[in-house]
Amino acid sequence: MENKFNFEICPERRTTESLKWRVYAEDVLPMWVADMDFLSPPPVIEALQQRVEHGVFGYAVDPPSLKQAIVAWLESRYNWRVNEEEIIFVPSVVSGFNLVAMALRAPGAGLLIQTPVYPPFLNVARQAGMKDQRLPLSRDTEGRYYVDGERFRAALTSETRMFLLCNPHNPVGRVFTREELWAMAEACLERDVLICSDEIHCDLVYSGHTHIPIATLDPAVAQKTVTLMSPSKTFNVAGLKFAFAIVPDPALRKTFKQLVHDLGGGMNIMGLVAAEAAYTRGAEWLQALLGVLEANRDFLYEFVHNELPGVKMNRPEATYLAWLDCRDLDLQPNPYEFFLNEARVALNNGRDFGQEGRGFVRLNFGCPRAVLERGLMRMKEALERARMVS
Known part of the structure; x- marks a missing residue:
């Protein structure tokens, strides 16, 4: 089943009407709005x-x-x-x-x-x-x-x-x-x-x-x-x-x-x-997708824990969305703008989810592993540069 569906490719979406890929500049990696960068099921x-x-x-x-x-x-x-x-x-x-x-x-x-x-x-x-x-x-x-x-x-x-x-x-x-x-x-x-x-x-x-x-x-x-x-x-x-x-x-x-x-x-x-x-x-495709998403979730959790000091995250029990607590880092002017400007990664601003979301960002990991790794490395490097400056 794992080889039957291809979850490693990300079709070019900037040339389409995609909200996710058309809002930000071309050098920004979008990991925000909740749609996945996978082909829909073949039967669909x-x-x-x-x-x-x-x-x-x-x-x-x-x-x-x-x-x-x-x-x-x-x-x-x-x-x-x-x-x-x-x-x-x-x-x-x-x-x-x-x-x-x-x-x-x-x-x-x-x-x-x-x-x-x-x-x-x-x-x-x-x-x-x-x-x-x-x-x-x-x-x-x-x-x-x-x-x-x-x-x-x-x-x-x-x-x-x-x-x-x-x-x-x-x-x-x-x-x-x-x-x-x-x-x-x-x-x-x-x-x-x-x-x-x-x-x-x-x-x-x-x-x-x-x-x-x-x-x-x-x-x-x-x-x-x-x-x-x-x-x-x-x-x-x-x-x-x-x-x-x-x-x-x-x-x-x-x-x-x-x-x-x-x-x-x-x-x-x-x-x-x-x-x-x-x-x-679509059930067979969904079963394969869940395996890919769960592996992405676990990779993301370990990366945040080991490579993004100061960022906290609990493993999501569902969804392909991670809620990252950046409050200990005091990123300026806020975590969303920091990662957008310094890492060129577009996340969701936590404050948009209510007052309790201030200091958080939401990250969409519904994408090929290579895309997820690229985004996380950009975030890691941005945090390292910020620590060197401070």
């Missing part, structure tokens, strides 16, 4: 080619075969049996959780998030006209993030109407345990708070960890949960704009479906084609 490419050859690209209906593929995927990977009518297609997970918030908004209603977190989370409450409620994730003495059940329960108020969960977590890389999920779910049930769970990275989980969709904990939890998933990260098809929501509650599903119809703008027909190919014929 083949399905798209066949669809292009048809030559007509009109408005699309929701293909029943795709819903059947999603049901089968969730059952095989998470032992989760969902009904097809609970699945609603949306253009993206981001549009999905914003539309859920719009469905729930009411005067004085609050929305709770845990920071640091994926930047679009930070804008949802304001855009929905809700009260912005934030709870920093807890950290232990080793820098590992976790959910403190008592702190979470205390953060829910009489105003809180929605909790927006990120699991697996971006950027800290946690896969929350069953105990952590139960603590959050029970507190939300007690307060009659809807859980909207962004689980876009659920298929990218490493050895020793298991993703548990929070809706699978209990039927009562499922009724109070909207789960958002997508093939975009898993199969590197983010630009095709397809995701789906699982909405068990009939009343909320009706409201949400109308908002998707009115504001979502319809589905990308190529996204539908890619998703079905991925979920029906």
